[in-house]
Amino acid sequence: MIEFSLLSIMTFLPLAGCLIILMIRGDEETVGKNAKYMALYTSLFTLAFAVYMVIRFEPLDDGFQFVEHSGWLKTFGINYHMGVDGISVLFVLLATFLTPICILSAWSSIKTRVKEFMIAFLVLESFMIGTFCALDTILFYTFFEGVLIPMFLIIGVWGGKRRVYASYKFFLYTLLGSVLMLVAILTLYAQVGSTDIPTLMANPVSPEIQKWLWIAFFASFAVKMPMWPVHTWLPDAHVEAPTAGSVILAGVLLKMGGYGFLRFSLPLFPDATAFFTDFVYWLSVIAIIYTSLVALVQTDMKKLIAYSSVAHMGYVTLGIFTATVVGVEGAVYQMLSHGLISGALFLCVGVVYDRLHTREIARYGGVVKNMPKYATVFMIFMLGSVGLPGTSGFVGEFLVLLAAFKVNTTIAFLAASGLVLGAAYMLVLYRKVVFGPTEHSDAASMQDLNPREFWLLAPLVVLVIYFGVFPSAITSITSPAIEKLVSNYNAHLAASAEAVDTPLQPLENEGH
Amino acid sequence: MDLNLVPLLPEIFLAISAMGLLLVGANFGNESTKVISWYAALAAFVAIMITLNVPSDEEAVLNGLFKLDLFASVMKIIILIGVIASISLSVRYLIQQGIARFEYPILILLSAVGMMVMVSANNMLSLYVGLELQSLALYVLAAFNRNSLKSSEAGIKYFILGALSSGFLLFGISLIYGFTGTIDFEVIQNTLMATETIGFGVTFGLVFILAGLAFKVSAVPFHMWTPDVYQGAPTCVTAFFAMVPKIAAMGLLMRLLFEPFGIMADQWGQIVYFLAVASMIVGAFAAIAQDNIKRLLAYSSIGNMGYVLIGIVAGNEVGASAVMLYLFIYMIMTAGVFAVVLCMRRNDHVLENISDLSGLSRHNPALAYGMAILMFSMAGIPPFAGFFGKLAIFNAAVEAELYVLAVVGVLTSVIGAYYYLRIIKVMFFDEPVDAYDSGFPLARKIVLTLSVLFIVGFIIKPGVVLNAMQAAASSLFVG
Numbered sequence A: 001m002i003e004f005s006l007l008s009i010m011t012f013l014p015l016a017g018c019l020i021i022l023m024i025r026g027d028e029e030t031v032g033k034n035a036k037y038m039a040l041y042t043s044l045f046t047l048a049f050a051v052y053m054v055i056r057f058e059p060l061d062d063g064f065q066f067v068e069h070s071g072w073l074k075t076f077g078i079n080y081h082m083g084v085d086g087i088s089v090l091f092v093l094l095a096t097f098l099t100p101i102c103i104l105s106a107w108s109s110i111k112t113r114v115k116e117f118m119i120a121f122l123v124l125e126s127f128m129i130g131t132f133c134a135l136d137t138i139l140f141y142t143f144f145e146g147v148l149i150p151m152f153l154i155i156g157v158w159g160g161k162r163r164v165y166a167s168y169k170f171f172l173y174t175l176l177g178s179v180l181m182l183v184a185i186l187t188l189y190a191q192v193g194s195t196d197i198p199t200l201m202a203n204p205v206s207p208e209i210q211k212w213l214w215i216a217f218f219a220s221f222a223v224k225m226p227m228w229p230v231h232t233w234l235p236d237a238h239v240e241a242p243t244a245g246s247v248i249l250a251g252v253l254l255k256m257g258g259y260g261f262l263r264f265s266l267p268l269f270p271d272a273t274a275f276f277t278d279f280v281y282w283l284s285v286i287a288i289i290y291t292s293l294v295a296l297v298q299t300d301m302k303k304l305i306a307y308s309s310v311a312h313m314g315y316v317t318l319g320i321f322t323a324t325v326v327g328v329e330g331a332v333y334q335m336l337s338h339g340l341i342s343g344a345l346f347l348c349v350g351v352v353y354d355r356l357h358t359r360e361i362a363r364y365g366g367v368v369k370n371m372p373k374y375a376t377v378f379m380i381f382m383l384g385s386v387g388l389p390g391t392s393g394f395v396g397e398f399l400v401l402l403a404a405f406k407v408n409t410t411i412a413f414l415a416a417s418g419l420v421l422g423a424a425y426m427l428v429l430y431r432k433v434v435f436g437p438t439e440h441s442d443a444a445s446m447q448d449l450n451p452r453e454f455w456l457l458a459p460l461v462v463l464v465i466y467f468g469v470f471p472s473a474i475t476s477i478t479s480p481a482i483e484k485l486v487s488n489y490n491a492h493l494a495a496s497a498e499a500v501d502t503p504l505q506p507l508e509n510e511g512h
Numbered sequence B: 001m002d003l004n005l006v007p008l009l010p011e012i013f014l015a016i017s018a019m020g021l022l023l024v025g026a027n028f029g030n031e032s033t034k035v036i037s038w039y040a041a042l043a044a045f046v047a048i049m050i051t052l053n054v055p056s057d058e059e060a061v062l063n064g065l066f067k068l069d070l071f072a073s074v075m076k077i078i079i080l081i082g083v084i085a086s087i088s089l090s091v092r093y094l095i096q097q098g099i100a101r102f103e104y105p106i107l108i109l110l111s112a113v114g115m116m117v118m119v120s121a122n123n124m125l126s127l128y129v130g131l132e133l134q135s136l137a138l139y140v141l142a143a144f145n146r147n148s149l150k151s152s153e154a155g156i157k158y159f160i161l162g163a164l165s166s167g168f169l170l171f172g173i174s175l176i177y178g179f180t181g182t183i184d185f186e187v188i189q190n191t192l193m194a195t196e197t198i199g200f201g202v203t204f205g206l207v208f209i210l211a212g213l214a215f216k217v218s219a220v221p222f223h224m225w226t227p228d229v230y231q232g233a234p235t236c237v238t239a240f241f242a243m244v245p246k247i248a249a250m251g252l253l254m255r256l257l258f259e260p261f262g263i264m265a266d267q268w269g270q271i272v273y274f275l276a277v278a279s280m281i282v283g284a285f286a287a288i289a290q291d292n293i294k295r296l297l298a299y300s301s302i303g304n305m306g307y308v309l310i311g312i313v314a315g316n317e318v319g320a321s322a323v324m325l326y327l328f329i330y331m332i333m334t335a336g337v338f339a340v341v342l343c344m345r346r347n348d349h350v351l352e353n354i355s356d357l358s359g360l361s362r363h364n365p366a367l368a369y370g371m372a373i374l375m376f377s378m379a380g381i382p383p384f385a386g387f388f389g390k391l392a393i394f395n396a397a398v399e400a401e402l403y404v405l406a407v408v409g410v411l412t413s414v415i416g417a418y419y420y421l422r423i424i425k426v427m428f429f430d431e432p433v434d435a436y437d438s439g440f441p442l443a444r445k446i447v448l449t450l451s452v453l454f455i456v457g458f459i460i461k462p463g464v465v466l467n468a469m470q471a472a473a474s475s476l477f478v479g
Helices: A006-023 A028-056 A089-105 A114-133 A137-146 A148-158 A163-192 A197-202 A207-224 A233-240 A243-268 A270-296 A301-322 A325-356 A372-386 A392-407 A409-434 A451-469 A472-501 B006-053 B070-097 B103-120 B124-142 B149-180 B185-194 B200-216 B225-232 B235-243 B245-258 B262-288 B293-314 B317-342 B365-378 B385-399 B403-428 B442-457 B463-476
Strands: A065-073 A078-084
Touching (some): A006 A028, A006 A065, A006 A078, A006 A089, A006 A114, A028 A114, A065 B463, A078 A137, A089 A114, A089 A325, A089 A451, A114 A137, A114 A148, A114 A243, A137 A148, A137 A163, A137 A197, A137 A243, A137 B385, A148 A163, A148 A243, A163 A197, A163 A233, A163 B385, A197 A243, A207 A270, A233 A243, A243 A301, A243 A325, A243 A472, A270 A301, A270 A409, A301 A325, A301 A392, A301 A409, A325 A451, A325 A472, A372 A392, A372 A409, A372 A451, A392 A409, A451 A472, B006 B070, B070 B103, B070 B235, B070 B245, B070 B317, B070 B463, B103 B124, B103 B245, B124 B149, B124 B235, B124 B245, B149 B185, B149 B200, B149 B225, B185 B262, B200 B245, B200 B262, B225 B235, B225 B293, B235 B317, B245 B293, B245 B317, B245 B463, B262 B293, B262 B403, B293 B317, B293 B385, B293 B403, B317 B365, B317 B385, B317 B442, B317 B463, B365 B385, B365 B442, B385 B403
Antiparallel strands (some): A065 A078
16 A cells, blocks of 8 residues: 555655644644644654655666556546656655755744744645656646745745845746746647656657757756856845755755756757757856856855855756766766755854854854864865765766766866866855854854754765765666666667658647 | 527526515615625525526527527536625625615626626627626626715726727627628528628627627726726625626627637637737736735736636637636635735725735734635646646647747736735735734635635646536537
8 A cells, every 4th residue: 555655645744744733723832842843753754755765666677666647637638647766766865855854954043933934844845755756747847836835935934134035036037937838848738648758758749849848848947957047046045045945945946957857858858958958068067167156256155055056056957968877877966965965055054144143254264163063064065065075076076077078078178177166165165164263252152063953964964975985875776767768868869860861750649 | 489498597596586685675775785695695506506407408599599508507607606705705894884785785696697698698689688787787886885986986987988898899799780680699600601701891890899898808908997996896896896797708708709700710819819918918017016906906807817818719629618717716716815805904994905914924824824825826826726727728728829829828927926926925024014803704704715725625626627617618619
């Protein structure tokens, strides 16, 4: 029974938690406390299910597993179709892993409307899991868009000074990208007669239409990712969001863009992907270099990390669009690793922000004297972000650069220069905050990590180093699916190249 | 001569109930408003039951004046649900405003009869009679608060412009009659199909009819009355205006364009295309600048009618069922939204500004969360029902290869999201002002709760509503 609907249980368990939280009655303090515990337990349960799913996941099988299929919008022939493959399974784990951490991180920093905050987070978790599990485009879109609602409220209600501006920008930017994808999904539906992802993969549309659809999907995922030049919502959203919101935004929400490229752009529009490859390369390289330079001059810690996220996502898009096994492997690795590292970095910022209530880099300095534990933990994540060998950050970037070098040397050269810049801004940040003279007495007298904060960051430290030393822990799960993705992609391109020589076949409209 | 009155039973019942309640009202005076209101709602409910049990039939009765096909039945049920909701919302508000006169529910019932005739009309004559019956009742309702300058102004404005549009409509009908020699829909259809090239006169007539009906659905550029009437009329009347009459007018428009003038799809397609684009754009941009929530909802309804018109341009079964789905969901959402708007009063004064919603989430979280869900749904954000309405409409557009309409539609829906978000922002992000007068009537709470439950729960079992709409739409395309 549990086998049968594992994914649905995971997706809707957080919503069930919300319902229970809604029923909590009493004065504000008890409600808040109970809501926190309830949210924590729910997310831990969901995590347990996710771990169980990964254990039961058959790595050698390159198809979809734990598949669920039942009628939904029957009049349109749209079904409730869920399933995970090697690419999505770890994103589900990432989402379920980061949610309890976020809830814990908000434990004492969220003081108003605690109940609502916890509900928003559980709804967010539910939609995130759904996004990665959905195997129907409409279902995917439902979850993908639904994410905007809780995130809008998290930024807008519990955010900083310019929260209204940031939440609007976040919402409208991403919505604008997504609605074009909706039109593309409907066009696919009109062309192929199905919204089922596996069916769509088996029935590619003509190369001309592919280009338009690719652009529409690209608009959505590029904004979500975010890629230069549509990244400007991200720094604002990150800066204004509460710590937990930043963590989940950087950790999971950005990955939906990359996941979308892997799930839709490459398999459904191979011809268009090949056509637009150079375009994406250049956008990625500009993102890597430009945003790294921007990060160098930031005076706000969160903004600096936000820009570094854009740069790191540049490697992801670069890797995905090399359309080689190594490149895609690197991109997926980079996404998972960035999910952990950037999440952790935002938590580190949150730790000092909770004490001093400022994100100004200049207000800190000499933190190491009083906070040795914090300095150590922060250093590990900082080095992970730089991509030091031995941390998970290294593997992804290395694989991506390796793949990029094979397809385009110039691009690889330029992208690699981003590594130097990345090291520069992260080391500068670390030096200014942790070392240096103690200029502000309040900054020097901050308490070191309390047990809650320590245990919050500890699992992330372990994982960042573990995945840096044993990359096969991830690649053994992702490889088969990625190999299949890339071989299908190449097979399709070969077939199209052949078709150019032979006369064109009339387009078959199935289901009409 | 056939005199089969069975298909007319719902209308007959409702008309007789209205007359009966009028007598009761005349006898017992304005104190009986509350009782009459509940009986009127009950009458509408009984009319739904009758509609459900009267067999729908493709054959027209009364010498082709009246047709009760599945399409008409479903539209009538939607209309009557709206009538019940708006009567339930009105009672307390009328009493609070001191305008509780017994004519109110009776006028609503009479206009409902008119609307039901409209969606069943199979002849230009029954079309016009139905339309005028509902319009006359609506003119009076708009001016119902006769001591208020704004309400009277709304009534006059609505009446003059409405009369003008009726003139257009009649002129169009006379042209059609002149050039086809008939006012019967089926005969018009056959005549047009038989002629090789459709004459200029018929096209001209159709344009006038469309102009008249565009006024009724407040499509741009015939929308000018909407914001003023919405703002001026008592809020409960605005709620009724926003929910119901447009459904009947859209139903009439669909019947007219798909059945008798189905063959002229190329001609009317262009006009409706323009109306749709203009309505979506004006609705989206003009709403941004509004501070009055009733005006905002007026522009929002203009925009929403633009989306609905997309489904009509598509001109096929998919489009028709999308239109019906959209209208139904829109009506349910509007009912919920107005349930909240009617609650906006402080120290016995009606509040109409968006800023008056400030900090609602602190004082009255239930109201604020309900409103937030409705706003997200209006903006077309999944997983709420409003998304599925838009999905159906855009699907119809893409399937009919109306890509421009689909793209304009999604882009204006992003702009629309901006002003819906503004309401959420005011409720949740802004600092609270004083709480509203407490003691919201039960009926209002029930309407809001049902509306929100429908909006949230639609995703779980969408099939129930979708199948009904599908079946109804296909009955439009039988002939």
